[in-house]
Amino acid sequence: MDKRQLGFDRINLGHGSGGIMTRELLDEIIFKTFDNPYLGQKHDGSIVEIEGKMAISTDSFVVSPIFFKGGNIGELAVNGTVNDVAMCGAIPKFLSLAFIVEEGLKADEFVEIVNSVKAATDRCGVKVITGDTKVVERGKGDKIFINTTGFGEVHPKAKISAERIEIGDKIIVSGNIAQHGMAIMSQREGLEFQSSIESDTTNLNFLIENLLNNFGHKIKLFRDPTRGGLASTLSEIASDTDSGIVIHENKLPLEKQVAAACEILGLDPLYVANEGVFVAIVKEDIASQVVELLSKDVKGSNAICVGEITDNHKGKVVMQSAIGGKRIVTPLIGEHLPRIC
Amino acid sequence: MKYLNEYRNIEATKRFLQNIEESVTRPWNIMEICGGQTHSLVKNGILDLLPQHVRMIHGPGCPVCVTPLHLIDKAIELLENNVIVCSFGDMVRVPGSKKSLLEAKADGGDLRILYSPIEAVTIAKNNPNKEVVFFAVGFETTAPANALSVLHAQKQGLKNYSILVSHVLVPPAMEAILDDEFCNVDAFLAAGHVCTIMGYEAYYGLAEKYKIPIVVTGFEPVDLVEGIYMAVKQLEKGTHIVENQYSRAVKEEGNVAAKAVINEIFEIGNREWRGIGEIPNSGYVLTKPFRDFDAEYRFGIQNIKVAENSECIASDILKGIKKPNQCKQFGVTCNPSNPLGAPMVSSEGACAAYYHFSNHLIN
Numbered sequence: 001m002d003k004r005q006l007g008f009d010r011i012n013l014g015h016g017s018g019g020i021m022t023r024e025l026l027d028e029i030i031f032k033t034f035d036n037p038y039l040g041q042k043h044d045g046s047i048v049e050i051e052g053k054m055a056i057s058t059d060s061f062v063v064s065p066i067f068f069k070g071g072n073i074g075e076l077a078v079n080g081t082v083n084d085v086a087m088c089g090a091i092p093k094f095l096s097l098a099f100i101v102e103e104g105l106k107a108d109e110f111v112e113i114v115n116s117v118k119a120a121t122d123r124c125g126v127k128v129i130t131g132d133t134k135v136v137e138r139g140k141g142d143k144i145f146i147n148t149t150g151f152g153e154v155h156p157k158a159k160i161s162a163e164r165i166e167i168g169d170k171i172i173v174s175g176n177i178a179q180h181g182m183a184i185m186s187q188r189e190g191l192e193f194q195s196s197i198e199s200d201t202t203n204l205n206f207l208i209e210n211l212l213n214n215f216g217h218k219i220k221l222f223r224d225p226t227r228g229g230l231a232s233t234l235s236e237i238a239s240d241t242d243s244g245i246v247i248h249e250n251k252l253p254l255e256k257q258v259a260a261a262c263e264i265l266g267l268d269p270l271y272v273a274n275e276g277v278f279v280a281i282v283k284e285d286i287a288s289q290v291v292e293l294l295s296k297d298v299k300g301s302n303a304i305c306v307g308e309i310t311d312n313h314k315g316k317v318v319m320q321s322a323i324g325g326k327r328i329v330t331p332l333i334g335e336h337l338p339r340i341c
Numbered sequence: 342m343k344y345l346n347e348y349r350n351i352e353a354t355k356r357f358l359q360n361i362e363e364s365v366t367r368p369w370n371i372m373e374i375c376g377g378q379t380h381s382l383v384k385n386g387i388l389d390l391l392p393q394h395v396r397m398i399h400g401p402g403c404p405v406c407v408t409p410l411h412l413i414d415k416a417i418e419l420l421e422n423n424v425i426v427c428s429f430g431d432m433v434r435v436p437g438s439k440k441s442l443l444e445a446k447a448d449g450g451d452l453r454i455l456y457s458p459i460e461a462v463t464i465a466k467n468n469p470n471k472e473v474v475f476f477a478v479g480f481e482t483t484a485p486a487n488a489l490s491v492l493h494a495q496k497q498g499l500k501n502y503s504i505l506v507s508h509v510l511v512p513p514a515m516e517a518i519l520d521d522e523f524c525n526v527d528a529f530l531a532a533g534h535v536c537t538i539m540g541y542e543a544y545y546g547l548a549e550k551y552k553i554p555i556v557v558t559g560f561e562p563v564d565l566v567e568g569i570y571m572a573v574k575q576l577e578k579g580t581h582i583v584e585n586q587y588s589r590a591v592k593e594e595g596n597v598a599a600k601a602v603i604n605e606i607f608e609i610g611n612r613e614w615r616g617i618g619e620i621p622n623s624g625y626v627l628t629k630p631f632r633d634f635d636a637e638y639r640f641g642i643q644n645i646k647v648a649e650n651s652e653c654i655a656s657d658i659l660k661g662i663k664k665p666n667q668c669k670q671f672g673v674t675c676n677p678s679n680p681l682g683a684p685m686v687s688s689e690g691a692c693a694a695y696y697h698f699s700n701h702l703i704n
Contacts, residue, residue, distance in 0.1 A: 193456075263345065265456065321384070321386045321562075322349050322351060322385075322562075323349060323351045323355075323385055323386075323387070323390075323562045323563075324351055324354065324355065324386075324390065325386020325387055325389060325390050325562075326389065327384055327386045327698040328697065328698055330696070330697050330698075333677045333678050
């Protein structure tokens, strides 16, 4: 919607009261933006039709700053949940959308976020079917928090399960790692540095659907290495399935500027958050075809096979360092913090 | 990345490893002083690539690890008294006697994690009604920037900015290690970054007095294996001179301008080292004219004292007498999410480096 049409400048407690002001906010911003028959029912919830097995995933988004290079919290809230549903081997269809707004948020900013949510849902091909807006007192939130829940139909050819992982399977990473975390870090108070690093937030559902159409059961697992980065995701897979994982440092896809920013702050890119990247564990015989197919899409242009499942060191991830050594890769503990020197 | 990739080159690393293998005839203990070097040795898997005769001992050069417990408690005391406390990232998780800075933040303290102390001055300027303290931790490397923050605050006439000083110096720590009756160090890799600031003139006397080779060494894999090779060559020949492997960054006299900034506000004084105890003339304290910028004086918190956890053998770890995995508590009651002592907290701490990366856990 157009920002100029609003009759108020800032969101206040009244907009979350459930009364006329809430109605005004919903009518002026939410319903005008997400004009679809499901929301059009204006009921307590929505009734939808879905075929076969359903995949559901929920996520809350509290990123600060809410506007960052390469996106904003609204777009992130859609892509993040849509990708989680896609990682289950499903085709995302519907989304719930709940805002917790801190009073005083500029109405223009709220509209910009809502518009980003709309644009992102259009790109993903999902519909917002239910939602909620609450307003909390100043100081009890951080401008805006968003929760989304995604619903998707499991792809008929998908058989995604960590239990199917076998020795010899290959580990493919779909794109450059650590972009999102470093884009956010570069704008945090106290850590600001000039760079053109942009968040890689994007929807991956069509890429996943394409892989499932082509390779079906030969794909064993998809994972979305968001918070905790690639290291934490791979460590979880190794420990949950009691498999050994080997990755090769010199294969990790890492953009130069991101690598340099990580060096400066003393951060290990393996632990930095991603948004537009997924990990696929696939049968060995299709690994090169998977990489080739991904490479044809701009979102997968840096796809590469980074490692494999091995019969050694069960339950652990080991990285072959670029100089020929080995090290254990453990999951992230606590917050990833820059080092002193 | 220029100046990094060529020092992470597998061929060059292999060449130096080969040289070490060919020149070593008997066991040697070499201590890398700096936690950054320990981190790199373990992260790159270099320890397992060295011949058995070359044993690396991990030194006390992790600023977070040697910051005494009472200073963390002092920072927490400030947080609990409505002071904005600013800190480098890896200091905030270190447990004090009751809690960490991060836990004090969760209890309502206004803690800011910064990359540069100059940012803390900006925070002081923007919050004229609040006191702002920067937790000035580190070796000689971070001292110039921390000193500069005080000079900036003074220049801007800020009356609400001070620093909680925990600055320690490398050469006195090396001397304390060499004087320990259990010391088994045959050679040192001196910390490249510290020498970037201070130069290496201070090491000539040490090398001569203790007849020990000292090689100023960088942090990348090729730097480390070259530094180790230089130390091994000296040990095999029986020489004990100061050499500079890290010549692309370190000059003999160091960074003269940075040293001048340090000397403008700091003087050398006694300092307590966590796990080691007090070492005479081993750190920086603010000079009298800058006492207003000393948070300990300003808030009258000099007398907070606490005892260390008795199960933690940080003292032996920091002096290189024991390896982290020789501690009974290592990985049992002590791990990075529940550290008994500081070497398990910072990623540069020897215990944490072993816990995170070490290959003895691989099979």
